Amino acid sequence: MNLVAWIYFPARLAWRQLIFDRTKLIAATCGVLFACVLVFMQQGFRDALYASAASAPVKLHGDLFLMHKQSEAMWRPVRFKRSELMRALGNPAVAEVYPLYLGLAPFKNIETRGKRTLMVYGFDPDSLIFDIEDIKNKRTALRLKDTVLFDEYSRPEFGPMRQLLEAGRNVTEVNDYKITVVGFFRLGVSFAADGNIATSDLNFMRIFPDRTLTDIDLGIIKLYPDSSITQVQAELSSQLNEFVNIFTYDELLQNEKNYWANMAPIGFIFGFGTVMGLVVGLVIVYQILFTDITNHRHEFATLKAMGYEHGYFIRVVFASAFFLAILGFIPGYFFSLGLYHLAESKIFMPMPMTFGKAMTVFLFILSMCMTAGFLAIHKLKAANPADMF
Amino acid sequence: MSRIIDVHDLNFSFGSGALSQPVLKNVTVSIQKGEIVLMTGPSGSGKTTFLTIIGGLRQAYHGSVRVLDQQLINSSEQVKVSVRQQIGYIFQQHNLLKSLTALQNVSMALEMQNRMTEQQRLDRAAEMLKAVGLGERLNYKPDQLSAGQCQRVSIARALVGQPQIVLADEPTASLDKQSGHEAVTILERLAKESQTTILLVTHDYRILDMADRIVELEDGVIKEK
Numbered sequence: 001m002n003l004v005a006w007i008y009f010p011a012r013l014a015w016r017q018l019i020f021d022r023t024k025l026i027a028a029t030c031g032v033l034f035a036c037v038l039v040f041m042q043q044g045f046r047d048a049l050y051a052s053a054a055s056a057p058v059k060l061h062g063d064l065f066l067m068h069k070q071s072e073a074m075w076r077p078v079r080f081k082r083s084e085l086m087r088a089l090g091n092p093a094v095a096e097v098y099p100l101y102l103g104l105a106p107f108k109n110i111e112t113r114g115k116r117t118l119m120v121y122g123f124d125p126d127s128l129i130f131d132i133e134d135i136k137n138k139r140t141a142l143r144l145k146d147t148v149l150f151d152e153y154s155r156p157e158f159g160p161m162r163q164l165l166e167a168g169r170n171v172t173e174v175n176d177y178k179i180t181v182v183g184f185f186r187l188g189v190s191f192a193a194d195g196n197i198a199t200s201d202l203n204f205m206r207i208f209p210d211r212t213l214t215d216i217d218l219g220i221i222k223l224y225p226d227s228s229i230t231q232v233q234a235e236l237s238s239q240l241n242e243f244v245n246i247f248t249y250d251e252l253l254q255n256e257k258n259y260w261a262n263m264a265p266i267g268f269i270f271g272f273g274t275v276m277g278l279v280v281g282l283v284i285v286y287q288i289l290f291t292d293i294t295n296h297r298h299e300f301a302t303l304k305a306m307g308y309e310h311g312y313f314i315r316v317v318f319a320s321a322f323f324l325a326i327l328g329f330i331p332g333y334f335f336s337l338g339l340y341h342l343a344e345s346k347i348f349m350p351m352p353m354t355f356g357k358a359m360t361v362f363l364f365i366l367s368m369c370m371t372a373g374f375l376a377i378h379k380l381k382a383a384n385p386a387d388m389f
Numbered sequence: 390m391s392r393i394i395d396v397h398d399l400n401f402s403f404g405s406g407a408l409s410q411p412v413l414k415n416v417t418v419s420i421q422k423g424e425i426v427l428m429t430g431p432s433g434s435g436k437t438t439f440l441t442i443i444g445g446l447r448q449a450y451h452g453s454v455r456v457l458d459q460q461l462i463n464s465s466e467q468v469k470v471s472v473r474q475q476i477g478y479i480f481q482q483h484n485l486l487k488s489l490t491a492l493q494n495v496s497m498a499l500e501m502q503n504r505m506t507e508q509q510r511l512d513r514a515a516e517m518l519k520a521v522g523l524g525e526r527l528n529y530k531p532d533q534l535s536a537g538q539c540q541r542v543s544i545a546r547a548l549v550g551q552p553q554i555v556l557a558d559e560p561t562a563s564l565d566k567q568s569g570h571e572a573v574t575i576l577e578r579l580a581k582e583s584q585t586t587i588l589l590v591t592h593d594y595r596i597l598d599m600a601d602r603i604v605e606l607e608d609g610v611i612k613e614k
Contacts, residue, residue, distance in 0.1 A: 002503070009500050013486075020488030302484040305446055306498055306546075307474030310466075386447040 010315035011322075017296065018323055025327075028288040032328020033335065035281020035368065039274050039361050040336035041343075046270035047357065048349040053260045054253045055188040056121075056196070061131040062098075063229050064088075064236065065247045066219030073259035075119065075192030077102055077217035084244055085219035088236055093227035098127040099216035101204045104193065105175035109159040116157055118195035120148075120174065122204025129220045134185035135198055141182045142200045148174065150181045153188045154195025177207045188350070191266060219244075278368045285324055285372035289317060293379040300383035313380050321373035325366045332365075333358060392455075393553060393586050394420040394443060399452035401438060401609075412438050414609040416452070422553070425580065425587045427597060430606035436590040437558055439606065443588065444476055444556050445469035457553060474501055477547030477585075479557035479576075483539035485531040491518055491542045492527040498550045517545040521575050537568025544576050548585070555580060557589040561596060573599060 018025050056074060057065075066085055068078040085097050101122035106115035123129055125139035134149065141147055150161050161181060164170065170181045174197065187196050205211055223232055229248055236246050247255060261267035293300070300313050340351040401413040412435040420426050430436050441447040443456055445468070454461040457475055459468050477498075485494045495514035499505055505513075515527055521541040531539050540560060547555050557576070561569030577599045580587050589600075597603060605612045 005503065013489075013497075016493070017486075017488045298484060299486045302478075302480065302486075303497065305444065305473060305478045305480075307470055307476075307501055309470055386441050 011319035014319035031284035033332040036332025038277030042273035052190040062220035063223045064221040079215040096222045100218040102217040108173040119193035148197045148199040151196035289376035297383040301385040305385040321369040325369035395455040397453040423584045427600040445472040477552040477555040483543040517549040
């Protein structure tokens, strides 16, 4: 028997049986669709989390990054001495080094006077370590005392800063220290901080009086053009003290992602949500296939009496599972696409629908349906012609 | 004439040990090619059990059952499947697939024959349906057909593969007198045309006249008339 007939005939029978009962088909499709949307949303939130966790490092402009070995992630850094960063200048390939100061501080909403924590970035305004046009353009304004730039993508709880600024109300408090908002930039919120402000290193020290310029959170190293990043990384790791990590740009991003995926419970939560979605879908599809076999057991027994082999019916069940996966996935995809757009506009988190994500979810759903089929085939034993007639 | 079904000292019982319930006792029957044999007897006499053993649907362990030169006692699944493929089976209910049209139902019996193209299958099935008087109903589904028409479709399905043997288990039981008679007449006519052997189990004394031979089974014992 050739392979096409081997799978085509049972698949055709499965399809004909599926479309015969439209109501049941729609119910079955909805079950798969439900699982599909659930998994898509969990994956979407998880990826949004990773993307937003890395939103600050993504905009950093540098070749190598120094971080204390005990720093788990950028939002909770362990400080190290600026002199350690300066030592990197001893390497002939290193062109410039810049410290970055990070701190979480309460920001007072100008309208409600409520306080909410955001992330404060302090750096030399002339260093151009952020690849953000608005920060580059405002660097003269940032050189002034007690001036900050406000991240427009911060959560709305910080107040409608743009309107307030246009109305001339631009003075508020960060860490109980009076500052003036002189402009905006766009970075994005993360799970660690609901908002961001950028300021000069000197202003940073004024906002955080117990911090000193000599204790830094992150060091940014720029190399001369044409120098090998990995080679300099290797050289620096032997030259610098061993308590600092030297990351390339990609490694820094990966480090941030890994923190949220593995160290923080959040990665686990979304993984768990995905598994639960698949389990619910599995139970639904199993139930559908199981009832289907029960309803068709007379027909299957008849076919068996006509000389059809047991394997034929196994293929029928798997083909049904396959069709359910496809039929549920297609509407599930478009439904999730809509929900992604809704989420992007409501919670300000990037939720792109990528081909890779669609493929991953499809493979999840497919294996879910196939597992359900695998569990359901034992019911085929009920289709025994000898007991039926 | 060759013995197409040859049964010797067949014993069969349901259950095991103390609960063992003998159903067939030393049954010995042989059927020649082209013969139409009716098997009658009260309910519970083991007729259907006998038929399912002949049809390779039920495994028997004692005696000898040779069907189309294959021994079915203690046979492998493979032997049973190959015997089933050479036998047309007609059931008490029509047992058609609800989701398929009459034409598709009949051509299901040909799907196992790889040498045919799909078009040949459909043509043969349509021809067969015409022969049972349903040429106008090819694309009707079972729930759009009457019980008698459904049983005729299942006759077409049993015969379309040109089997050497047709086994029928009370094919008229769920039909009224007229459609029952019609169905059996069609079966008889088509079987005679193609020299097909028929073993038909029935309670229905109205159709006994089609038989070449009548065998009575009572409490698992054969009484030849």
